[in-house]
Amino acid sequence: MLLKILILSIVLCLVFAEDYCTSHLFKTHSDLMQFTKEAPNLQYAISGKFKALHCCAFGYRSIEWLKDGVPHPWPGNLSTFIIYPNSANQTIYTHNVNGGDKGNYTCVLKNDTDIIIHPIQLEVFEPGFTPDDPKITYVSKDVTARIGNYVRLFCEAFVDKVNLPDAESQVVWLKNGSIPSGNNIRIDAVSRDNFTIGSYLIIDSINEEDFDTYTCRITTPGKVETIAVTISKYTPYYLNPNPVPLKNILLLTIIASLIILTFLILYKSFGLAARVYIKDHSILEDYVPYITDVLIVYSSDDDETFVFMLMNVLTTNFHYNCKMIKLPNYIENKCASIEEDITNSYAVITVLSPTTMQENWTAKSLYAALKNIEHLGRKHTCIVLKELPKCEMVKNSIGETLETLVNKMNVIQWRRRQEESKFWLNLRLKLPPIRRSYCNNPS
Structure with a gap:
């Protein structure tokens, strides 16, 4: 027996x-x-x-x-x-x-x-x-499906064999605490090896109300284990053939505007000083041979107070090797008598004041004076001690005006009080780099 x-x-x-391998198979149409x-x-x-x-x-x-x-x-x-x-x-x-x-x-x-x-x-x-807790061997992952799709979930666990008439181990699927039901839904309990039990939740054609979170509950005497699995609705993503990322464009525009605004503020505050610093730390090949760093030319009619102050600042504060030349009526003579001094100087500064112009501070006379010293070329800087006249319009035969001539030449207006530091920075930008050897050994 x-x-x-x-x-x-x-x-x-x-x-x-x-x-086992002939039941509950996947639905497939592929070879x-x-x-x-x-x-x-x-x-x-x-x-x-x-x-x-x-x-x-x-x-x-x-x-x-x-x-x-x-x-x-x-x-x-x-x-x-x-x-x-x-x-x-x-x-x-x-x-x-x-x-x-x-x-x-x-x-x-x-x-x-x-x-x-x-x-x-x-x-x-x-x-x-006797296992203390159900030992899960398989649980389906979250699923994404379209309306009408076939969907199935599977949950399986190794449990203790129960020999009591009023207690049993089981695996069930729940939705909102109840066993799912419907014409399109079925639940199949399976068992193998007497100790491994499982359950299939099969939805033949999924409906809108079937998209939800389902719970696999594994129950043994005194033990309950639950695992949640979600069936979510597939949402197609359509590519825009001509996407215009307005938010990104707006964000990039704001960022670019802030960067440009910051740069302009910094440049306005520190740009001139930075340019002078870079220039002072540069090396110019044609700088060393010159005997004089700065040649200051002024009229014998001018008050020498400004000229001596200019000389003192350039030599004491900025360590330039300077030379002063006072000429009578130098504008009319076109500086012919100082050609040798100009040749031996890196930079030339001429001072123009109302006294120089015999109090004839007009656009016409200033234009004539600037044309007389224009031949000094790129090494030349002109300091005017009074604001340039703006009302008169003077043109030569080719249409050149005082304004265009001033923009073409290195013309700087003397500024006092709050704008004095800006004046010195503008002037130093036109002058040679500071001689380091001269600063260290001013013999």
């Missing part, structure tokens, strides 16, 4: 092992190599009990099983699992699992072009082992 029961048990286990149902990566077994491992697939040419990197067949001390040939090598099993069967199994699917490698970790417990 016991023999008949044993034979019947073995037959039932083998039938179950053979049927590509793929799994035909969910493939758990973690499995559990009780020593002395029947156990089967599965690699349910389609479109393969061969299936190879390995344990800890060693291909099947295995010696008894490595694994007692054998291939069940009636399942097209998709299943390996053992009637009496033992501690040596524990390890990492690998299913390798191959066809002419592709390879799929599926690892399975098997844990084996001693006889009489």
